[in-house]
Amino acid sequence: MRQSLFPHPKSLLLVLAAALLPPLLGVIPGIPVGYVLYLVCLALIYAIVALGLNLLIGYAGQFSLGHAGFLAIGAYASAVLTQRFGWPFLLALPMAGLLTAAVGFLLGLPALRLSGPYLALVTLGFGLSIPQLVLWRGELTGGAGGLRDLPPASVLGLELRSESAYYYLVFLVIVALTLFARNVVQSHTGRAFIAIRDSEIAAQAMGVNLTRYKTTAFALSAFYAGVAGSLYAHLIRFISPESFTVILSVEFLTMIVVGGLGSVSGSIVGALFLTALPEVFARLPVLKDFKNLFIVVFGAVLILTILFFPRGLAGAWSTRTRPIPPPAEPAARPQEAV
């Protein structure tokens, strides 16, 4: 039943179409192919973060306002490993993911005892602290000036300098990570995540070890962000603390809310949509003079999505998402039970 690699012919078609994107763009006249591919790469990298964030929020029901911090850790890890220590990119990429996962695991530890507003705040503080720590360890991280001229990604001696080559790299990574995420959410581990989200009481009664699965969710989510960070660093080849603000964390949150909480495909669609949106708005005649318009747009999109499409874009085309149901009983604040 759920066994084949691509269960729907539709998703197989989508993957094929995406694989043909660079040559297809080339035949359309007047399109700045390099820039468009660069943007698509960036959107797909953000989509990887969104996938991980959705595993954490949409499935395991935890919260994070600090994912830009994980992205930063992955980016700096990869940059320092390749530039300072001469690691090959192909080794630095998974290492960035694993290092970030370890940090995610550590952040998951306080999360065990915290929920709701407390957890939101701790993750926010984490996201704020990472750029500060980067500035503090300037001799390693380049401080406020950032790290420049990072080595280009290379695979088995082949340097991926062109946008279309890099696009294929990002594309392969995201396909692999999407399949992994989809497998996880349909399995033992994913059901434990959802059980924790739906009812920690029920989850425990069924034998779900909250400690293990909450830290797993944080570590897994951070792994995705770490891999994305590595890809980000070698796409832009320049990183500085300013690239990883809290606003970016909020953007990731917006992506999964708009795409659909608890939807793997929604994470990707949300990331593509929200990366494209400011580009489109910046080209509209009246609106392009409106400085920082994207802030208002993100805010409005967040609000409107929650109010009118609580299941996100994914909810509109698919019945396979898992909406977070309202609580069984209208939120009575728990009292001590007798």
Place this chain on the structure above:
Amino acid sequence: MSAPSAPLLELRGLTMRFGGLVAVLDLDLAVYPGEIVGLIGPNGAGKTTVFNCISRFYTPVGGEILFDGQPMTRIPAYQVVRRGIARTFQNVELCRSMTTLDNLLVGQHATKPGGLLGDGLRLPGARRREAKAVAWAEEILALLDLTPYRDRVVAGLPFGVQKRVELARALVSRPRLLLLDEPAAGADTHETAELTGLIRRLREQFDVSILLVEHDMAVVMGLCQRIAVLDFGRKIAEGTPAEVRSHPAVIEAYLGEKV
């Protein structure tokens, strides 16, 4: 005593307090293999607290809980089901966004272990376990007439069906002891009769012992070999249904209610 063997579950001097409020005081209770034991008492008598202590959601301030002779007063809540104790809840605690089938797969979390890598890479071992879990869940679904609801999200199911899904989810972990918290709540006379028959059948078929909290006296009197009565956290009587029914302290505790 009806059963000469060692008790499956034994509570020794169980005591639970919330702040200054004593919820359960010095409770001794045993469930022997194969037994259905009833735990009754007026509202607020501490019945659900006893369940929550056994499930390890609460840590009792005094006394001991033994299962199969092993102490389990200090184990974490998630290990209770591994020991062989499964439960249902008074107000139903299902994974509301999941389908009925997925709830029964979560129910096998403890008995069908798995790891992140095996799951994410869909390794053969994980696939085999998954297939087995689905097959077993489907067997239980059929047994409880839940097959038509297999792929329905449970949040949308009627309360009575949700209660049955919860019972199925408890059974699917192959427990040796079932804790049932008011299984007949909200059911009409016909459904109650059906439920009584079902519980009896499950006991036979799964060789499971049952500790039952229930307000419907017909269910309790009809099912249980032994009944313990709680009032203000204390056990005021214990015995066969007939003994309990005529016990003066029980009649006083239920003053006005027909026992």
Place this chain on the structure above:
Amino acid sequence: MAWLTTLPWGQLIINGIALGSLYALTAFGIVLIYKTTDVLTFGQGELAMFSAFIAFTLLDRLKLPFPVAFVLTLVFALGLGAVVERVLMRRAQQGSILNSIIVTIGLALVLVGMAGFIWGYEVRPFPDPVTGPPFLFRVSPTQNLVLTQLSAVILAVTLVLMLLLFAFFRFSLVGIAMRAVAQNRVAARLMGIPVDRINALGWGVGAALGAVTGMLIAPTNSLFPNMMGDVAIKAYAGAVLGGITSLPGAVVGGLLLGIIDSVAGFQAPELRTTIAFTLLVIVLVIRPAGLLGRREIKKV
């Protein structure tokens, strides 16, 4: 650890209290909204900032006297808060708690963007409500401790507001109704409490508190769309540190964070926020419901 004894502790603590009272003041609105509607709002700083801009417009463009502008801004904020509740929160709260938090984040973004659009991003001075020389406390022949008048006013307003709000929740019928709604929505409705109106009131009063905050912080931090950024984040931290439902907790948490900020800022300015949040995590791991909050046990 020699630096421990060489720090100018007296002045750092006074600075910390001055800073912390800004945090505490902002935290009040967050606590009030959480207490009445069970929503952690991330829009409080932005409501304060927006109100400060309204006050600025009334003062600077319409040349109204300060007390008039002050009252009009309060009325505006009260209305804005009630509208936010009526239009956004009532609908959002039908879903999970996450939905409500996300909507408040959206609200914050929209308010910042709108303020930037209407008033621009340049940093403007905001008129000082009090003028005069700072208070000096002579601690030794060579050393004075300095507290500006504005800081003194902010601290006084914070403490008075805390007492007023505390009394309001303890003794007034509306305050008790607000607590009842937060405890159990359904039961409160059954008791005849108009839950919707109470929620709107909670947001209205929360926003009005934000307006007071904004008008007192703008003279210190100047007026610009992101003026509340750091203060708001520390205010959330203070509110949570104190226990999110406790008004005295918000003051204790806010002042504590102010002092930590002041000392850490002196010793290691680049790690100010990191140190504050590290300490916050340590406190929360030991006391998951904050310093003065109570742990909730879920009934099953």
